[in-house]
Amino acid sequence: MARGTTAALAAGALALTGLVASTAPAGAAERQVYVALGDSMASGPLIPDITGPLACGRSTNNYAHVLAAQLHVAELRDVTCSGAATGHMTSPQHLSLAGVDLGEAPPQFDALSADTTLVTLTIGGNDVGLVGVAKGCATLNPFATPCKDKWTSGGVDQVAQRIDAFAPKLATVLTGIHTRAPHARVVVTGYGLYIKPGGCWPYQPVLGVDADYLQGSVNRLNTTIASQAAAHNATYVDVAGPSTGHDACQAPSAKWLEGYIPTDLAAPLHPNRRGEANYADIIARNLHP
Template identity: 65%
Template sequence: MKRLFYGRLSTARVATDRTPGSGVATGRMVRGAVGAIALAGAALGGTAVPAAAAATEYVALGDSMASGPLIPDITGPIGCGRSTHNYAHELAARLSATLRDVTCSGAKTTHMTQSQSTSVGGVDTGTVPPQLDALTASTALVTLTIGGNDVGLVGIAQDCATLDPTATPCKGEFEDQVAQRTRDFGPKLSAVLDGIRARSPKARIVVTGYGLYIKQNGCWPVQPVLPTDANFLQGSVNALNDMIRQQTTAHGGTYVDLVAPSAGHDACQSASKRWVEGYVPVHSAAPLHPNAAGEAAYAGVIGGVLGG
């Protein structure tokens, strides 16, 4: 059996950013509070609310699903593939918040407290500081998207690509590995959430899951994964989301589901409807990652949950 190979992306370790993200050749693998925070208020005792108030201090943490690699325009360290149109920037604009965006492609939970090495097209682009360093005691809102790289979902999705309808599904090869990594991720996320709370005790902590990447049974060969593997891959995303939800609620945070709102916007849909790109992008975005429409939609979903 042969599986597709897609060349490494030329931005921000996108190929190693293991979240569920251009030429084609053959080969086995593809490597490639805020309502309370909003500072609006009502006049009390006839006193008018000041026209200008201090902006909400908002810190965005996370991996490439949050950073938005290959979506114009780039901002910050080039190796992080951070876009001015990722969900953090879109959300900050909605909230009129002061944003510190330290999201970075390739980030794992370890990079919340340790520096991260970055590269572009295999060329070293230096390191970025631990993401939790951006937090302060006055931070009022924190968003976090993390876990896909800890579990390795993009790499596995790449390895599962095939144009052979008779190929053996990859589920049997990776199922146990993904399940174990997801279990191992739970305590790691717990430690990250504790770290956020210690640094920003007054902040509202909002943690997103990952979205709907491929519909039930997929759409082979439009997206080159067999029906069994399409269900395995999205099922793995859903299992990771469940772990994220459990840990977030246990730590007093707000979990935001992105799967349900993404129905009808997965990589099998038309270019005008999809929020995430497939193995070969049709918009300026990384393969198997949200595009600009997806990032803007996620900002809307998060803002709705926050009441902003």
């Protein structure tokens, strides 16, 4: 066969191959694998039903499970766990409940792989210790010294310092996600609106000045998370703004977040089932604006 004829046949074969590839059926779309990482805000402690390690407080009605159902993903790997901090992305997390040793949860990054297509992450609250700070602010004495005074004594905001120190930790986590799941879309959420401006003492037993300080600290953490997400090729999802009118000061039927004494099946100072479902909706809207 002549050299020119051979070349022509080869070119035609390549063109045909390209045509077949470009007209592949929609059903041949990429398999969707969703990995959910994070702490108790994401895991949904005490919300029925429990799945995974008991001490992780992982619910089948947390935002990851609701979102996975909405997106019809092929596989959900939910490794969220109460008490998780940035260090538990790459190191095991010791688990205990009521003083009973329950072993370890593997590093959350173990769930990531090259076939991961979506990652959600909620982390930072435990690095900063916000729930502990909030618990220490509870008081039924309207004349008590504001706990804000303790955390800002000497003109230094200790909680703000913790938040600032968290920023490079989150940067490392985001870099690690991209390394292990290079084809995944990465979504990072903030934390919700826990208490309205001025609070609602004594319904939620925290003085007004402390309510504003606590939510202000949450807002500062959210700003830090948003900044790191923008710097590390991740989508930031604000859940505090859309939570207006659904904070712990509201009626039980309106709350997305429980207060110091829950009125629904959920952990104190954590989202309830309604909150987790709404967070899933908010994330979904950000995925498909």
